[in-house]
Amino acid sequence: MGSSSDRLFKRQRTIHEILGGGLAADVILWRRKNVTVGILLVTLAAWVVFERSGYTLLSLVSSVLLLLIAILFLWAKAAAILNRPAPPLPELHLSEEMVNEVAALIRTRVNDFLSVSQDMALGKNSRLFFRVALYLWLISFVGGLTDFLTLGYTSLVIVLTLPALYERYEDHIDKYAILGYRKLRQLYVKIDEEFVSKVRKWILEKQKLS
Numbered sequence: 134m135g136s137s138s139d140r141l142f143k144r145q146r147t148i149h150e151i152l153g154g155g156l157a158a159d160v161i162l163w164r165r166k167n168v169t170v171g172i173l174l175v176t177l178a179a180w181v182v183f184e185r186s187g188y189t190l191l192s193l194v195s196s197v198l199l200l201l202i203a204i205l206f207l208w209a210k211a212a213a214i215l216n217r218p219a220p221p222l223p224e225l226h227l228s229e230e231m232v233n234e235v236a237a238l239i240r241t242r243v244n245d246f247l248s249v250s251q252d253m254a255l256g257k258n259s260r261l262f263f264r265v266a267l268y269l270w271l272i273s274f275v276g277g278l279t280d281f282l283t284l285g286y287t288s289l290v291i292v293l294t295l296p297a298l299y300e301r302y303e304d305h306i307d308k309y310a311i312l313g314y315r316k317l318r319q320l321y322v323k324i325d326e327e328f329v330s331k332v333r334k335w336i337l338e339k340q341k342l343s
Contacts, residue, residue, distance in 0.1 A: 147300075148162065148296060148299065148300045148303070149162060149164075149300070152296065160172065160293075161292060161293060161296050161297065162296060162297050162300055163293075163297045169293055172289075172293070173289075173290070173293060176286055176289055177286070180282060180283070180286045183282050184282070184283075190282075205220050205222070208220045249261065253265065
C-alpha cells in the first residue's frame with residue numbers, strides 16, 4: 134500500500150472505508166460474492182421481464198399485489214370454513230412515534246432542499262447553480278438516450294463493478310491517473326502562459342487606453 138501522496142486525491146482511507154465499511158461496502162466490493170451475484174441476477178431477471186413482457190413497474194406491482202390479496206382472501210375464507218388457523222400475518226400498524234420520526238426527517242430534508250433552491254434562485258450560490266445545471270443537463274441527455282429501467286440496471290452494474298475493479302487494480306489506476314493529471318496541469322500552465330495571459334494583458338492595455 135503506497136503513501137497518501139501516491140493516491141488519487143491524496144486520500145488516506147481505503148475504498149472500503151470511503152464506502153462506509155459496512156454491509157453495503159462489502160456487497161459493492163464483492164466481499165460477499167453470493168449477495169452481489171444474487172443482486173445482479175435478480176436485477177437482470179427483472180430487467181428481462183420488463184423488457185420482454187411489456188410490463189411496466191406499476192402494472193407488475195399491481196398484478197403481484199392483486200394476486201397476493203386474492204390468495205390471502207381465499208386462504209382466510211377456506212380456513213374459516215374448515216376451522217383452520219387464519220393466514221399468519223404480522224400486525225400491520227405504524228406507531229405514532231415512528232410516523233413522527235419519519236415526518237421530522239422528511240421535513241428537515243425538504244427544508245434543506247428549499248433553502249438551497251432559494252439560494253440558487255436568488256443568485257447567492259453561483260457555483261452550486263452551475264453544478265446543479267450540469268447534473269440536470271447530463272440526466273436529461275442520458276435520459277434521452279435510454280429508458281429509466283435500462284439506465285437503472287446499467288447504473289447498478291457500474292456500482293457493483295467499477296469500485297471492485299478499482300480496489301483490485303488501484304495501484305496501477307492511481308499511478309496513471311496521477312500521471313495524466315500532472316500532464317493536464319502542465320498543459321494548462323502552458324496554455325495559460327501562451328494564450329490566456331496574453332489575452333488578459335491585451336484587455337488590460339485596452340482598458341488603460343480607453
